[in-house]
Amino acid sequence: xxxxxxxxxxxxxxxxxxxxxxxxxxxxxxxxxxxxxxxxxxxxxxxxxxxxxxxxxxxxxxxxxxxxxxxxxxxxxxxxxxxxxxxxxxxxxxxxxxxxxxxxxxxxxxxxxxxxxxxxxxxxxxxxxxxxxxxxxxxxxxxxxxxxxxxxxxxxxxxxxxxxxxxxxxxxxxxxxxxxxxxxxxxxxxxxxxxxxxxxxxxxxxxxxxxxxxxxxxxxxxxxxxxxxxxxxxxxxxxxxxxxxxxxxxxxxxxxxxxxxxxxxxxxxxx
Amino acid sequence: xxxxxxxxxxxxxxxxxxxxxxxxxxxxxxxxxxxxxxxxxxxxxxxxxxxxxxxxxxxxxxxxxxxxxxxxxxxxxxxxxxxxxxxxxxxxxxxxxxxxxxxxxxxxxxxxxxxxxxxxxxxxxxxxxxxxxxxxxxxxxxxxxxxxxxxxxxxxxxxxxxxxxxxxxxxxxxxxxxxxxxxxxxxxxxxxxxxxxxxxxxxxxxxxxxxxxxxxxxxxxxxxxxxxxxxxxxxxxxxxxxxxxxxxxxxxxxxxxxxxxxxxxxxxxxxxxxxxxxxxxxxxxxxxx
Numbered sequence: 001x002x003x004x005x006x007x008x009x010x011x012x013x014x015x016x017x018x019x020x021x022x023x024x025x026x027x028x029x030x031x032x033x034x035x036x037x038x039x040x041x042x043x044x045x046x047x048x049x050x051x052x053x054x055x056x057x058x059x060x061x062x063x064x065x066x067x068x069x070x071x072x073x074x075x076x077x078x079x080x081x082x083x084x085x086x087x088x089x090x091x092x093x094x095x096x097x098x099x100x101x102x103x104x105x106x107x108x109x110x111x112x113x114x115x116x117x118x119x120x121x122x123x124x125x126x127x128x129x130x131x132x133x134x135x136x137x138x139x140x141x142x143x144x145x146x147x148x149x150x151x152x153x154x155x156x157x158x159x160x161x162x163x164x165x166x167x168x169x170x171x172x173x174x175x176x177x178x179x180x181x182x183x184x185x186x187x188x189x190x191x192x193x194x195x196x197x198x199x200x201x202x203x204x205x206x207x208x209x210x211x212x213x214x215x216x217x218x219x220x221x222x223x224x225x226x227x228x229x230x231x232x233x234x235x236x237x238x239x240x241x242x243x244x245x246x247x248x249x250x251x252x253x254x255x256x257x258x259x260x261x262x263x264x265x266x267x268x269x270x271x
Numbered sequence: 272x273x274x275x276x277x278x279x280x281x282x283x284x285x286x287x288x289x290x291x292x293x294x295x296x297x298x299x300x301x302x303x304x305x306x307x308x309x310x311x312x313x314x315x316x317x318x319x320x321x322x323x324x325x326x327x328x329x330x331x332x333x334x335x336x337x338x339x340x341x342x343x344x345x346x347x348x349x350x351x352x353x354x355x356x357x358x359x360x361x362x363x364x365x366x367x368x369x370x371x372x373x374x375x376x377x378x379x380x381x382x383x384x385x386x387x388x389x390x391x392x393x394x395x396x397x398x399x400x401x402x403x404x405x406x407x408x409x410x411x412x413x414x415x416x417x418x419x420x421x422x423x424x425x426x427x428x429x430x431x432x433x434x435x436x437x438x439x440x441x442x443x444x445x446x447x448x449x450x451x452x453x454x455x456x457x458x459x460x461x462x463x464x465x466x467x468x469x470x471x472x473x474x475x476x477x478x479x480x481x482x483x484x485x486x487x488x489x490x491x492x493x494x495x496x497x498x499x500x501x502x503x504x505x506x507x508x509x510x511x512x513x514x515x516x517x518x519x520x521x522x523x524x525x526x527x528x529x530x531x532x533x534x535x536x537x538x539x540x541x542x543x544x545x546x547x548x549x550x551x552x553x554x555x556x557x558x559x560x
Contacts, residue, residue, distance in 0.1 A: 004467075005368055005369060005370070006367060008365045008368040008489070009369045010359050010367040011362045011365055011371045012362065012365045012366065012369050012374060012377045013373060013377070014363060015358070015361075015365075015381075016373075016376060016377035016380050016381075019380045019381050019435060019438075020380045020436075021382055021386065021399065021405055021406075021409070022384070022395040022396055022398070022399040022405065022435065023380070023383060023395060024394075024405070025395060025398050025399060025405050026391070026394075026395050027406075029398070034349075037397075037398035037399075037401040037403060037404045037470060038403050038408060039404075039405040039408060052396075067500065069543040076289075079285070080285045080286045080289060081286065083282035083283070083285055083286065083542065084282060084283045084285070084286035084287075085282075086282055086348070087280050087282055087283055088283070091276075091279050091280075093280065094280075095280065095352040101552055104552050105548050105549070105551075105552050105554065106290060106294060108488070108489070108492045108544065108547065108548035108551050108552075109294065109298075109541075109545075109548060110492055110495050110496035110517075110541075110543075111496060111498065111539035111542050112496040112497075112498045112517040112520075112540075113301075113537050113541045113544055114294070114298060114301065114519075114537065114541065115515065115521070115537075116301065116489050116520050116521070116524040116525075116530065116533045116534050116537045117297035117298065117301035117534055117537060117538075118297045118303065119303055119524070119525075119530075120291070120297075120300060120530055120534070121296060121297050121300055129560045136286075136289065136293065137551050140288065140290060140292075140293035140294055141293070141294070143286060143289060143290060144290070147286060149436070155538065156346070172279070173282075173532045183281075197386075200388065201387075201388035201389050201390070202389075203388075203390045203499045204388055204498050205421050206497055209527075214450060219388060219390050220391075220395075222390055222391075224334070231319075234398070237394060238394075241391040241394060241395075244388060244391065245387050245388055248386065248387075248388060249383075249386060249387075252382075252386045254484070
């Protein structure tokens with residue numbers, strides 16, 4: 001029994017090393033002021049690259065924009081998804097099934113395919129370069145997933161608890177706010193973080209819809225390290241990448257600790 | 272009474288409005304614009320004319336569209352169906368047999384490539400496949416000499432990069448599926464003298480086939496939409512050698528300013544997405560008891 005186990009260990013370790021190699025460059029280049037795209041132990045490791053990118057224009061403004069976009073997207077999602085999930089979870093209606101299957105279908109629409117028409121729509125409605133409009137669009141692209149997850153979380157809150165509130169004369173919206181939501185705090189947190197992570201990493205949407213540099217999130221501003229004439233500040237690029245990635249890595253760890261790493265799949269695969 | 276029943280559905284309205292305005296409307300607009308000569312600038316931008324099937328005729332007579340369609344098929348088949356799917360299953364299977372320390376370390380590394388923001392993963396892959404990058408450094412260490420991947424084999428580079436980035440999803444799906452396979456079934460087969468691969472082919476795989484099907488649909492849809500990775504690594508080049516449909520749609524619409532033609536390409540992509548999405552929804556429906 002120990003020989004196949006050893007073989008499995010070796011095979012897994014080889015795969016692990018292959019997956020780690022591209023990440024290794026990121027970590028080493030960040031602390032190497034002379035970094036190129038070669039992976040090498042820095043001859044004079046320093047935090048110079050981090051120092052160079054820690055400026056308002058390079059780091060703080062883009063990160064603040066990323067935060068604004070992601071938090072806004074997650075907030076819009078949360079409100080819309082909670083409202084939509086409530087009747088779907090609480091009342092039987094002949095609309096429920098078709099609606100949930102349309103929503104499920106919406107989770108699988110390739111978003112890059114609609115970016116050209118969305119750009120056209122934004123031009124027509126004069127919404128280009130608007131943070132708020134971009135937030136609403138980004139929220140819509142993740143909304144189907146959010147509704148699906150939210151309904152599953154809400155289904156696990158027993159209906160009996162609300163009936164007591166209804167007996168006392170509370171309206172359904174009051175019952176939702178006072179009884180249901182506090183009991184699914186955990187689920188709300190998961191959906192919020194899940195949408196936040198998606199929005200934080202989104203490059204294509206703000207790349208197309210936000211024009212002015214002052215509004216661009218880190219995912220787009222990162223291009224400035226490519227510089228003009230192909231000169232690339234590799235070390236700074238790596239340092240910036242790490243600083244930009246840390247928040248979502250932490251959020252992911254937070255969620256996967258509490259729900260298990262399959263959280264991201266709960267909406268899509270389990271159905 | 273019926274009015275009250277409709278009133279109960281009122282909270283759904285904000286979601287429905289958002290979905291209609293920002294998902295359905297662009298899809299409808301895409302099909303409409305693909306029959307016009309809409310452009311980014313100039314006269315056709317202000318007053319687009321109906322041109323009928325012109326964009327679609329051009330699409331099939333142009334060299335770039337059939338090439339992009341073919342590259343998309345190869346990209347999806349190689350990096351999603353083969354790469355992510357098979358590698359994800361392999362890792363999940365190996366994890367059931369290997370030491371806990373090894374499997375949790377590998378799991379972390381594989382998931383890290385997936386959780387990183389797409390643009391960061393794309394830069395890492397760009398550096399990795401560069402002429403003097405890590406891959407060629409490793410090949411040199413073993414006495415080989417690697418090509419300039421991004422110029423000579425751009426499609427191979429983006430296929431490998433997308434496999435690296437996306438395998439975590441399949442791995443998580445299959446780990447969950449394998450955990451649900453009852454132990455006694457596979458032990459009974461072991462008693463009957465079934466070899467490892469026989470157990471895999473006749474017991475394990477049939478038991479998780481619904482997970483395989485839904486996973487295949489999802490990663491196909493995700494890979495169909497990949498843009499950032501390709502854009503950063505090769506920008507579709509050299510000479511369209513790695514231009515998939517999303518990249519082509521982007522280039523035609525924004526680089527050449529031809530919104531009409533760009534939306535025609537996007538419309539084809541939407542139709543593909545709708546077909547795969549419909550199959551996916553059907554699969555999930557059948558699974559439900």
